[in-house]
Amino acid sequence: MTKITNASSSLEMRRRCTSATVCALVLATCAVLTYFAFFSDQLQLPWRPPWPRSAIYDPNLIPIPIPTAQAPASLSPAPTNLSHIVFALGGSAQTWDQRRAYTELWWHLNQTRGHVWLDQEPSSPWPNACPPYRISRDASRYGNRAAASRIANIVVEAYELVSSSLGEDEVRWFVMGDDDTVFFQENLVVVLQKYDHTQMYYVGMPSESVEQDVMHSYGMAFGGGGFAISYPAAAELAGIMGGCLDRYANFYGSDQRVQACLAELGIPLTHEPGFHQVDVRGDIYGMLAAHPVAPLVSLHHLDYVKPISSNRHTQLEGLQSLFSAYEVDPSRILQQAFCYDAGFGARSVLSVSVSWGYTVQVYPQVLAPHELETPLQTFMTWRSSSNGPFIFNTRPLGDPNNPCMRPFIFFLDRVLQNETEATVTQYSRSRNADDQPKAKCSKQGFSVASRINKVRVFAPKMDPLLWKQAPRRHCCMTRRTQWGRMLEVRIKYCNPGESTTPPV
Ligand SMILES: *[C@@H]1O[C@H](CO)[C@@H](O)[C@H](O)[C@H]1NC(C)=O
Numbered sequence: 001m002t003k004i005t006n007a008s009s010s011l012e013m014r015r016r017c018t019s020a021t022v023c024a025l026v027l028a029t030c031a032v033l034t035y036f037a038f039f040s041d042q043l044q045l046p047w048r049p050p051w052p053r054s055a056i057y058d059p060n061l062i063p064i065p066i067p068t069a070q071a072p073a074s075l076s077p078a079p080t081n082l083s084h085i086v087f088a089l090g091g092s093a094q095t096w097d098q099r100r101a102y103t104e105l106w107w108h109l110n111q112t113r114g115h116v117w118l119d120q121e122p123s124s125p126w127p128n129a130c131p132p133y134r135i136s137r138d139a140s141r142y143g144n145r146a147a148a149s150r151i152a153n154i155v156v157e158a159y160e161l162v163s164s165s166l167g168e169d170e171v172r173w174f175v176m177g178d179d180d181t182v183f184f185q186e187n188l189v190v191v192l193q194k195y196d197h198t199q200m201y202y203v204g205m206p207s208e209s210v211e212q213d214v215m216h217s218y219g220m221a222f223g224g225g226g227f228a229i230s231y232p233a234a235a236e237l238a239g240i241m242g243g244c245l246d247r248y249a250n251f252y253g254s255d256q257r258v259q260a261c262l263a264e265l266g267i268p269l270t271h272e273p274g275f276h277q278v279d280v281r282g283d284i285y286g287m288l289a290a291h292p293v294a295p296l297v298s299l300h301h302l303d304y305v306k307p308i309s310s311n312r313h314t315q316l317e318g319l320q321s322l323f324s325a326y327e328v329d330p331s332r333i334l335q336q337a338f339c340y341d342a343g344f345g346a347r348s349v350l351s352v353s354v355s356w357g358y359t360v361q362v363y364p365q366v367l368a369p370h371e372l373e374t375p376l377q378t379f380m381t382w383r384s385s386s387n388g389p390f391i392f393n394t395r396p397l398g399d400p401n402n403p404c405m406r407p408f409i410f411f412l413d414r415v416l417q418n419e420t421e422a423t424v425t426q427y428s429r430s431r432n433a434d435d436q437p438k439a440k441c442s443k444q445g446f447s448v449a450s451r452i453n454k455v456r457v458f459a460p461k462m463d464p465l466l467w468k469q470a471p472r473r474h475c476c477m478t479r480r481t482q483w484g485r486m487l488e489v490r491i492k493y494c495n496p497g498e499s500t501t502p503p504v
């Protein structure tokens, strides 16, 4: 018995000893891991990208390539700037108060030129924060849809106002919009700089909903998204507008009338994908999270869609958040970058898609760039609220057969740093349960992705001159810190030979 007891106790001793050793080993490993977790910035763990601390924490060290776009030759006129653009917004005295917040978001008092064109004198004193107004000409002679004719005619009224006082060199473009159009002026300037303002141009975009383009025209710039008419085109238009409005008095909208008149002059629409009529219903998230590689110029119909950020209470707060990022780096707003995070090995690769200044999506599996650049269909068509078609491809948000196709969604929290050459923006998990994968997806990346609650994006400021080159998406790389709760994304210009190739 004793022997056995002895034997068993020595066995017990050995077991204790072994478990103590194991404990010690575990503790030591923990300590080392803790050390690594806290000080890993200096250490090159095998699964981390070669990412020196200085490159990420000192935004000034993020390399900025010298743009190769050539400055205009000395003989050509100075580049177009904001003071060369006159805005003409179609408004009405009755609805102005409900909608003025949209214009106040973007209009720079005493810098932006132009007017809101009202149908009658406003009943209350005009607020100081608002752009100046004018009363547009009576259009009742144009029949039962006279309001549309009145608004179509403001392009001519704006032209006449300018041509009687300022010359062609001072004003190069007339930009039409609605009283609920939100313009991104710096980007509009960059877009218009691409065109020779001494030629006749009509620049904008048709509707996103094919049914709308079929009913109206693919060749028409939808007015709520705004469109630009060069000075010589406006001059020609002014010459024929009166008779033209008579001829098309039974048309539906003001934008359709303008297009019909421009068609008489033979001036076609030049497409610029940054203008957005937003002819969709529901949630425009998918569109904003996968913007084409082009500067964001306008948004519209924001009273008719869900607030753009689930982490803000109102549409206006969501837009203010978007503008807080836009103001530090106008050219980069909504620009996508894709990268793959393989922090815990190849079997748990996450796909990360950034729409800069707005949202980050983290997928628990590998999606190729051609999928990530296709908007998630969070919206329906404008007229019939149907599933499509749109003028771009979409992919379903909730595929019940594949819950791993659904991303974890993050919205912009705030701009953390605005340096001369670089920015740091922070995004937090959407507070809306609908923005998270519902079913637990079987991929190993799911638990890794579900742990992330903040994303920090480091990006060089984008030089607007880059928009004069062929558009190209930027590259990025990631790492996880804070025990996997923080995902850091560093956006950078792609190196020669670099591609965003999905890992196998
Ligand atoms: C815009 O360019 C003109 C030259 O055409 C220049 O005189 C003017 O100062 C510029 N305005 C701004 C705001 O930069």
Ligand SMILES: *[C@@H]1O[C@H](CO)[C@@H](O)[C@H](O)[C@H]1NC(C)=O
Pocket (backbone or CB within 6 Å): 109, 110
């Ligand atoms: C704009 O100009 C007006 C008159 O010149 C001036 O009273 C007002 O303070 C200016 N507003 C801003 C925001 O600069």
Ligand SMILES: *[C@@H]1O[C@H](CO)[C@@H](O)[C@H](O)[C@H]1NC(C)=O
Pocket (backbone or CB within 6 Å): 327, 328, 418, 419, 420
């Ligand atoms: C961001 O930083 C730049 C350069 O330091 C500065 O000119 C600009 O006004 C800043 N913008 C905002 C919105 O803070």
